[in-house]
Amino acid sequence: MILQEVVVRGEQAQDIPGIREVNRLAFGQAQESRIVDVLRDSCRDILSLVAVYQGHIVGHILFSPASISMKERTVTGMGLAPMAVLPEFQRKGVGTTLVRTGIFSLKARTCPFIIVLGQPQYYPRFGFKKASIYHIESEWNVPDEAFMILILDDIAMKGVQGTARYRPEFVEAV
Ligand SMILES: CC(C)(COP(=O)(O)OP(=O)(O)OC[C@H]1O[C@@H](n2cnc3c(N)ncnc32)[C@H](O)[C@@H]1OP(=O)(O)O)[C@@H](O)C(=O)NCCC(=O)NCCS
Structure with a gap:
């Protein structure tokens, strides 16, 4: 597989x-x-990206709203999950391209933060840090x-701390 031939774009109905x-x-x-599937139906504000190689979907990443509530205000960002690459296409850079495209797109939407629950060896390369250092x-x-x-x-994130929550569908849909 040649990574340059992988196109990352927004999900379309025929991709489901x-x-x-x-x-x-x-x-x-x-x-x-x-x-x-549940989030696609219940939430308008998701960002769902696919990685396409030679007309086939080889990777997918989903971002959905996540919030941090404090006494006086709630800040809404995005939660990354899930992300998946077909086993035979893993470790070739497809996941990296999906994450980078997602971050770029969310920055353009003025999203204040992205949370992720995942491998501590993987996500810091994109700039993710342990949330606890921000008291989150x-x-x-x-x-x-x-x-x-x-x-x-x-x-937007100055002074923001507390509990960060993914959409309830993550628990309800299990
Ligand atoms: C995690 C996943 C999406 C990464 O996609 P990918 O296309 O393989 O990732 P990339 O090729 O861009 O990056 C590969 C790098 O990630 C690291 N990596 C990939 N999966 C990893 C994992 N599960 N644990 C730790 N490191 C991992 C590799 O060591 C590699 O690092 P290197 O470049 O320093 O060698 C893919 O492996 C996958 O679908 N895994 C199964 C589902 C999953 O666990 N999803 C994440 C949780 S939501």
């Missing part, structure tokens, strides 16, 4: 079966594709180094 398949094969189960924690009991945040707007 391919997105299901990529998630199912990458995770070895249907749970993640179910969450993607996950709603779930997860290892400290696995819950990360990328601050895209320092001004």
